[in-house]
Amino acid sequence: MLQRNCDEDSQLGAGSSSSSKVQRVGKACARDALAAALHEACAQAGVSPRQIVRTCAGITGSARSEIAEVMRDLVISIVGGQVEIVGDVDIAFEDSFGTEPGVIVIAGTGSIAYGRNAKGETARVGGWGYPVSDEGSGQWIGAEAVRATLRSQDAGQTTELLQELIEKIGATDFQNFIVRLNANPAVDFATLFPVVLSASEKGNAVATEILRRAGGELAGMAGIVIERLFKKQPVSVATHGGVIASSAVVRGSFGKEITGRCPQSALLDREVDPARGALERARREFKATSA
C-alpha cells in the first residue's frame, strides 16, 4: 500500500502477488513476487519505486534475523529511501493499537497471540509452526478435523465430513487418503479449513465442536499474554485473520472464553488492516527521523 505524505490518509496504490515467503519459495521467487506487488502499487500511484522515501514491511518469519536480513536486501534492491522490516504481527498490532498497550490474536494459516503493555514489555504465545504449535489456526483446524473423522470412522460412525476431507485433499479413496496424509511433503491442512467451516454451517456437530475448541485455544493463548503483561489490569484485545474473520463459531467461543478467563479484557470491535498498520508505522518513523 502506498501513501503520498504524512498528513494524508489517502491510499495511492496497492499491489499483490504470489508468496514472498523466502523459507518456502526461495530468494529468487520471493524477490520476483515482492517486485511484482511493489511495481503494481507504484504503477497505480504513478510513482517510481525509487521515489519512495520510507518503507515499512511486515513480514512473516522476520523475527528470525537471517530472514529479516534477506527480506531487507530484497526490499532495498527495489525501493529507495529508508526501509524497516518488522513482523507481520507488528503491523497488525500497529493498526489495532498504534503505540498504545493491547493484545492481538491472529489466526489464519497459523496462529499467534502478541501483546505490549504500558511499560513497553512484550510477550508472544504460539506461532512456532505446525505441527507443534499454532493451536486454533487453519492448519490446526484441518488436522483436528482429519483426526476426529478418522476416530469417528474407527468407532463405526457415519462420516460425511471424512468424505469431504478426502475429496478436498484430492485423494482417490480412503486408502489413498491415508497414503497422502503420510506422504512427504505433508498435506497442507489449512486447505481443509473451508470444508470444516462449511460443514459446521450445514450443522455438522464434529466440525462445530472443532471450531469451538479453536476459539478456546486462541483465548487460552491470549490469556497467557494477558497474564504475563497485564495481570488484573484492563486490556483491549484485537483479533485478525481468516479463521476468526470467517467463523462466527470461533469468534463466539473466543469471546466467551476470553471474557471468562480475563474479565478485565475488552474485545476491540473493528477490522484490523495490517497494510494500514505498516503505513502508520512508516509515517510515524518518517516523522521521527525527519524531525
Add this chain to the structure above:
Amino acid sequence: MLQRNCDEDSQLGAGSSSSSKVQRVGKACARDALAAALHEACAQAGVSPRQIVRTCAGITGSARSEIAEVMRDLVISIVGGQVEIVGDVDIAFEDSFGTEPGVIVIAGTGSIAYGRNAKGETARVGGWGYPVSDEGSGQWIGAEAVRATLRSQDAGQTTELLQELIEKIGATDFQNFIVRLNANPAVDFATLFPVVLSASEKGNAVATEILRRAGGELAGMAGIVIERLFKKQPVSVATHGGVIASSAVVRGSFGKEITGRCPQSALLDREVDPARGALERARREFKATSA
C-alpha cells in the same frame, strides 16, 4: 525366527537387519534388509532359505494391498514354500490370543488398538500415521512434549525439558530448533520419547503428565474396540510395544483408565512376542493345508 516343525517350540535361528519398510526405504533396500535377516536366521539354523516350507510375515502397512503384494514378492523371491503376509498387529494378536477373542493395544513409534470377538468380527482404532492419528505413541509423546515445552516457555516458565529436546533433535539453539521443527522432511518425534521418559523418571511433572495422558489415549482407543466388539462381555486386553513396555506411568495410567471405562476387561499379564505369533500362525496354517 525359524522353527523346525509343528510340534516343537524350539527356535532354530533369528535374524535382524535395517528397515524393510517399502514405503520408507524403497523396494531394493527393503529386499536387501529382508534377505539379510532371513539369511542370518537360516545360517544359525543351518538350513537354506529354499528349504523353508511355510512362512508367515507380519509386516507394517500390509493392510494396504499394494504394500502386501510388494512384500509377498520380496519374501517369495527369497524363501521356498508357502508364504502368508499379514499385518504386524496380526502376529502380535496371534501371540496374545491365538484364535481366541481379545483386544491388543500396541504403542511404539505409532499406536493402534485391534480386537477380534468370538464371532470373528474385528475392529481397529488408530494407526493411521502421525500427525493425525497414533495417539499415545512415541511420535505423539515426542510432539506433545515439544508442544508443551514451547507453551511453557511462552508462559515465561523455566524449561529444562525444552533444552533437552533441543539437544536431542541436534539443533544448535532455540531458533534452529524452530527451523528444524518446520523443516522438510519433518522431525521424527518418536526419537524424543526416551528424553520424555527420562525426564519423567527424574521428576519432571510436564513429562509425567504427557505419559499419563498417553496411557489415557491408548485406553480410549482400546475402549472403542471393546465397545464395538464386546459391549459388556468380559474381554482380555493385551499390550505391546516400546512405549508401554518402558514406561510404568503409561502402563499405570492405561490400566486405571481401561478398568474405569470397561470394568469387564482384564489385562493380560504376559509379554507379547510377535515373532512367536508369526511362528504359531505359520504352524497352524501349515497343519491346516497339509492335513
